[in-house]
Each structure stands twice: as structure tokens, then as C-alpha cells.
Amino acid sequence: MNTMRQAGAFAYFVWDWAMAVRRWGAPRAEIWREAFRIGVMSLPILLVIAAFVGTNLALQGFYAFRPLGGGRLVGMFVSLAGVRELGPIIAAAMVAAKAGTEMASQIGVMRIREQIDALEVMAVNPYAWLVTPRLVGIVLVLPALTVISIFTMLASGYLVAVFQLGLNGSTYLTFATQGITAMDFVYGMLKAVWFGMIICLVSCWYGFTCGRGPEGVGEATNRAVVTSAVVCVLSNYFLSEILYGGGP
Numbered sequence: 001m002n003t004m005r006q007a008g009a010f011a012y013f014v015w016d017w018a019m020a021v022r023r024w025g026a027p028r029a030e031i032w033r034e035a036f037r038i039g040v041m042s043l044p045i046l047l048v049i050a051a052f053v054g055t056n057l058a059l060q061g062f063y064a065f066r067p068l069g070g071g072r073l074v075g076m077f078v079s080l081a082g083v084r085e086l087g088p089i090i091a092a093a094m095v096a097a098k099a100g101t102e103m104a105s106q107i108g109v110m111r112i113r114e115q116i117d118a119l120e121v122m123a124v125n126p127y128a129w130l131v132t133p134r135l136v137g138i139v140l141v142l143p144a145l146t147v148i149s150i151f152t153m154l155a156s157g158y159l160v161a162v163f164q165l166g167l168n169g170s171t172y173l174t175f176a177t178q179g180i181t182a183m184d185f186v187y188g189m190l191k192a193v194w195f196g197m198i199i200c201l202v203s204c205w206y207g208f209t210c211g212r213g214p215e216g217v218g219e220a221t222n223r224a225v226v227t228s229a230v231v232c233v234l235s236n237y238f239l240s241e242i243l244y245g246g247g248p
Helices: 002-024 028-068 071-112 115-121 126-164 169-178 182-208 213-244
Strands: none
Touching: 002 126, 002 182, 028 071, 028 126, 071 115, 071 126, 071 169, 071 182, 071 213, 115 126, 126 169, 126 182, 182 213
8 A cells, every 4th residue: 555655656756747847848958967977977887897898798698609609790789679669779778877876865954954945935936946857867877878878788798709709790790880770779768868867767766755863864865775776677678569460
């Protein structure tokens, strides 16, 4: 029952936000500020994680396919896994850990300091001012971060395949490009947009509804990251089923 109540409260929060956007719009200056904060500040950790995921994909793919005589298929394995699944979900996880926590904590602090109430007193809609810039910002930058993570995984996998495993570089690139299509990138971008919306709305909701005091902010921040990660991973399965239809 508690889960159902929380789901209902979240639905009301999303409805209130949608009505606020329809009436008030969003401050454009804040949108670009949030896009910079979410995108640029999350980029270093994303590059590190994506690089080592790509190296592990190359190693595991090579040792899995080599007994079957398919060691040269490493490029296809890395590209398929990276573009279709790991690129979007890794970018979302890093943004949730970095930007999602900041959203929940910043809004939570504003809540316990009664700054959100002050915005309402000044006739400033807090949903339009606090949620919308973050949502538009994350929707703008998360697809770009996803593309960067994909190419980082492919590049790091190439380095391992060529310089450590001794594979031919042209063969790696040939199979990497044959394994994916332009629509795979489009589907990855659609996933990134969906994940960005989940991360922002969930994090902001926990910030708006956090308890009193520092403990309330800390609990809201922790729940925001956990909930965002779980919902993104669960929805990723259904998105893959819808977009790819279980086919190759």
C-alpha cells in the first residue's frame, strides 16, 4: 500500500508539473545552465566508466568466441552491446549518480529552508522554475552523453582488440559497423530521452517531498538514486522489447 501511495503521489507531482509548464513555460537561461551542469560535469566519470566497459567487452567477447573460431567477431559484439544496451544505460546510471543526487539534494535543501514556499509567495511557480529547466537540460544532454559513451566503448575495445589481443584493426571496424545500423543509434537516443525524464522527475519529486532536517535530505537523495536506477533498468527491458521486437 505504501508503494501505491507513493506512485499516486508521484503521478500527482507529474500532473502538477505538466500544468505548470503549460501555463508558465520555463526560464531559458536556467535551461542552458542546467544542461551545462548536467552534461559537462558528468562527462569525466562517464568517459572513465565507458572506456573500461569497452575494454572488458572486448576481452570477454574474444575469449568467449575464440573456442568457436569467432575471435574476429569482437567488434560486432562490442558495437551491438554498446549501442543497443550498455551505452544508454551506463550514461543514465552515471547521470543519475552525479546529476540526480544534486537535483534531489538541492531541491530538498530548498524545501527544508522554506525557499520553495518563498517562491510561491512571490508568485513564482516552483515546478516551472525548478523542475522544467532540469528536465529540458537533461533531455538535451543525455543523448549526447550516450553517443560519447558508445564511441568511447568502441574506441577502447579497438585498442584492446588490436594492441592486446592482436586482432586486425580493419576487421574489428568492419564487423563493428556491420553489427549496427543507423536505427540502433536512433533507438539509443530514444532510450536516453526516456531515462533522462525518469531521472529528473524522480529526483525532483524526492527533493520536493523530502523530510525535515539534514537526515531528510540525505534520505531523499539516496532514494532518488536507487529509484531512478531501478526504474531505468526495468524500463530498459520493455523499451528493448518494443523497439527491437525480440528480433536481431
